[in-house]
Amino acid sequence: MGKKLLVFLMILSLLGSCVSVLADDAVTVYTSDFSKDTDGWYGRGAQSARTAESTLKTTGRQSSWNSPGRDFDLVEGGKYNLSVEVKQDELDSANFMISIAHSVEGMETYENLAFGKAKKGEWTTLTGSYTAGHFDRSVLYVETTGADTLDFEIRAFTVTAPEGVPEPKLTEPPMVIEEADSMPSLKExxxxxxxxGSAAPQMVFRDPKWMNLMKEQFSILTPENEMKPDAVLDVNGSKALLKETGDETAVAVHxxxxxxxxxxxxxxxxKVHGHVLVWHSQTPEAFFHEDYDAKKPLVSREVMLGRMENYIKGVFEYLDANYPGVVVSWDVLNEAIDDGSNWLRNSNWKKIIGDDYPNFAYAYARKYAPEGTKLYYNDYNTAIGGKLRGIVKLLNTLIPEGNIDGYGFQMHHNVSFPSIQQIRTAVETIAALGLRLRVSxxxxxxxxNSEASFKKQAKYYADVMKILIDHADQFEAVQVWGLTDMMSWRGSQFPLLFDGxxxxxxxxxxxxxxxxYQ
Incomplete structure (x- = not known):
């Protein structure tokens, strides 16, 4: 087989499903298929779920950019034609766009590629084109303009290369870890x-090189967004259950x-660490309202408690039936302490249920979690004095009930703050409560990305690890938040252990x- 043909076939295999030759040069590199699952699409700040009609519906939006998105491997210099069908059932008409979020070394930029206006109840096709630049990551997504909370569906998202897919420009060497043979394994x-462990974005699981790096280095993974409430709570399914049963507490999950x-x-x-069950953010607004309709009043305390219980029950029942033993621990509650008051933030959970909503969350999680599952509280800025006091106060309300196992430290730090001594104090303070610990x-x-900066970064990592090793008898896991700098939410500041x-x-x-380490 010739080298050129081999490279061409490799590119096609990377670019997704449903590849077909249209003419001498034109190639369909991707066509969406929602007949079985979401086909690699995920909600960007909202919930995107497959419907019974094999479309993808996005709900719970709060901003125009909240959208269904998918990672694509687009070859630099390649010319692509894009199309998608969109439908909305709320407004007389709404403006839609196909857009792209592309990044290089973690710096994300955006372009709008196709435009169209969809009338109420009608499928409308958007078409556009794009010539791929030099980027590490490309996410195509469908968004609105001037309709921040609009629910909508998409289908038939198609990417074609009218001039054929070009060979990649090998101006830089491909991702070959030069030290792979000698590089030690952190999990070992x-x-x-x-x-x-590490957080793992969806794009990892479409590329063998990233999956291999995951397998070699890590013994536990956390989904970045894919098990947050807006990805798991099925609002449309819950509405259907409500209509069928008349039960306002009925909840569907997927x-x-x-x-x-x-x-x-x-x-x-x-192993997998579940993230997260109860959170003030990335939870569909409709979940808190009567008839699962964000335009209607908030539900009562009793209904909200019923929904909380049925949601948590549904999560554990699904995972135990389909992936038994895989998810070994959960962040039951995430970021509940407000940075200003250093007590419970005024979330929908608190507004409807009251200050005791964390206690109910852990009681339900303990009730339905498989035996041995560790249940955590997870928060950031633990090294800040006021926040630490609020976290300790919350933990002390939960520990006596026996439903919480541990605390997760979000250590999103920089090389100058917080200090290593502040981190040590925070770890020692939480450890004194007798809980299991993790760096989540x-x-x-x-x-x-200078040599001097990376040297300071390495020293900071080493000093943090020394603290954790000193308390290894209480720590269950240490997880970096992302695989490579390119995949990090803070990628422009090069925060992780591997480069792009x-x-x-x-x-x-x-x-x-x-x-x-010196």
Whole structure:
């Protein structure tokens, strides 16, 4: 087989499903198929779920950019034609766009590629074109203008290459980890102390090189967004159950967005940490309202408690039936402490149920979680004095009931703040409560990607790891929040252990041997 043909076939395999030759050069590189699942699409700040009619419906939107999105491997210099059918049933007409979020070394930029106006109840086709630039990541998505909360459906999203898919420009070497043969495995280094893991975005599970890196380095994974409430709570399904049963507490759930991660973990013997059940953010607004309609009044305390219980029950029942033993722990409650008052933030949960809503969340989670599942509270800024006091106050209301197992430290830090001593104080303070511990979201930002910055970053990582090792008898896991700098939510500040091409940075070596890192 010739080299050119081999490269061409490899590109087609990367670019998705339903590849077909249209003419001498034109190639269909992707056509959506929602007959079985969401086909790699996920909600960007909203919930995107497959419907019974094999479309993808997006609900719970609060901003125009909240949208269904999907990662695509677009070859630099390649010319692509895009089309999608959209439908909305709320407004006389609404403006839609196909847009792209592209990033290089974590810096994300945007372009609007196609435009159209959809009349109420009618399927409308948007078409546009795009010439791919030099980017590490490309996410195509469908958004609105001037209709921030509009629910809508899409189908028949198609990407074609009218001039054929070009060969990639190899101006940089492909992602080949030069030190792969000698690079140690973090999961093996820390096997006798705690699990070492990572957050895993969906794009990881469409690329063998990233999956291999995951398998080699990590023993536990956390989905970034795919098990948050807006990805799991099925508002349309819940409405259907309500209509069928008349029960305002009926809740439907689905795990379409998380299946790639769950299957990967199940197949490779990797643990999963669930994130998150109860959160003030990324929860469909309709979940808190009568008839699952955000335009109607909030439900009563009794109905909200019923919905909370049925939601948590549904999550655990689905996972136990389909992926038994894979999800070993959960953030039951996330970021409940307000940064100003240092007590419970005024979320919908608190407004409707009251200050005791955390207690109910843990009671329901303990009731339905499989035996041995660890239940955590997770929060950020634990190293800040006032926030730490609020967190301790909340934990002390939960510990006596026996339903909480541990605390998760979100350590989204930079090399100058918080100080290592502040981190040590926070860890020692929470550890004194007798809970199990985990670092749930670890990253450390720097101002640039210079050698000097990476050296400071590595030293900070090493100092943090020394603290965690000192308390290894209480720590269940340490997880960085992302696989590579390119995949990080803070990517422009180069926060992780691997660079955009998957090569280990000085921070990796510092974590691998913190005691001897200089």
């Amino acid at each position: 280094i820390y096997a006798d102390k705690f699990d070492f 795990f379409d967005a998380a299946k790639s991660l769950l299957r990967f973990a199940q197949s490779n013997g990797i 979201e670890l990253d450390v930002t720097v101002s640039n 091409r998957g090569n280990p940075k000085p921070a990796f070596w510092a974590v691998a041997d913190p005691e001897n």
